[in-house]
Amino acid sequence: MTPFLLTAALLAQSPECINANGRRLCGYDCKNANDSEAACAQTPHGVCVAHVGRVVCFDPPLWLQAALAGPPPAPKCVTAGTQAACGYNCVSERGNVACAQTPAGVCKSQPDDAFICADPPPEVYGVFGSKTPAMSCITRGLVTACGYQCVDSGGAIGCTRTPFGVCDTQLGPPSCLDPDKYVICAGGKNTPKPTCTSHGGRLGCGYNCVTVGSAVACSKTPKGSCDTQSGAPVCFDPPVRGGESRCLKVIGSE
Numbered sequence: 153m154t155p156f157l158l159t160a161a162l163l164a165q166s167p168e169c170i171n172a173n174g175r176r177l178c179g180y181d182c183k184n185a186n187d188s189e190a191a192c193a194q195t196p197h198g199v200c201v202a203h204v205g206r207v208v209c210f211d212p213p214l215w216l217q218a219a220l221a222g223p224p225p226a227p228k229c230v231t232a233g234t235q236a237a238c239g240y241n242c243v244s245e246r247g248n249v250a251c252a253q254t255p256a257g258v259c260k261s262q263p264d265d266a267f268i269c270a271d272p273p274p275e276v277y278g279v280f281g282s283k284t285p286a287m288s289c290i291t292r293g294l295v296t297a298c299g300y301q302c303v304d305s306g307g308a309i310g311c312t313r314t315p316f317g318v319c320d321t322q323l324g325p326p327s328c329l330d331p332d333k334y335v336i337c338a339g340g341k342n343t344p345k346p347t348c349t350s351h352g353g354r355l356g357c358g359y360n361c362v363t364v365g366s367a368v369a370c371s372k373t374p375k376g377s378c379d380t381q382s383g384a385p386v387c388f389d390p391p392v393r394g395g396e397s398r399c400l401k402v403i404g405s406e
Contacts, residue, residue, distance in 0.1 A: 278399030
């Protein structure tokens, strides 16, 4: 990088300060709404918008840069009527606005004109990085659900929070379960999905499920086990260790 470009890049990342309503305010992408309200983003990747006498700012989650191994995509802002929102995959309908908090997140309008938004948790970004699968949404009646593995059954809908989860419909309405974040970091893209077992009108979801008498039980991790010798299931899960450093970092283990 030439000295000129390096200097320009450093300046672009430097905070700025503005005068607003008798005070001094500093940060990034500062905006002043007719001296009635002012605000600044807290990070170089943040963004602000001034709209109808107010300022809305958004900063991508701090863990996102580590998950993507580089700067996050630039967020955007959207306005409609008196509303304003900033983030990712912003939507605007009938005077309402909403944005997801991460690049693979999604927002969907509901029949009552409200929005529902969902974002993959940090461990999903820790596994997939910039190739994190986008979420989707389904609607039934006045209810909308967003996530992964979305299903509609028994008069209800449901979605998992991660691509590794499962939504079971054996007993009618969806019952959804996602592996623990440490299980996902340890398993990476090969994380086994939980399974569900119905028995005696009851449903159990997890790993290595067993049934005994009228009970059903499952371990919480792939290496867990459930014992049935006492006539009632007793499950044990050893500590989950290891995993890709990027994933462990974004969930706060490093």
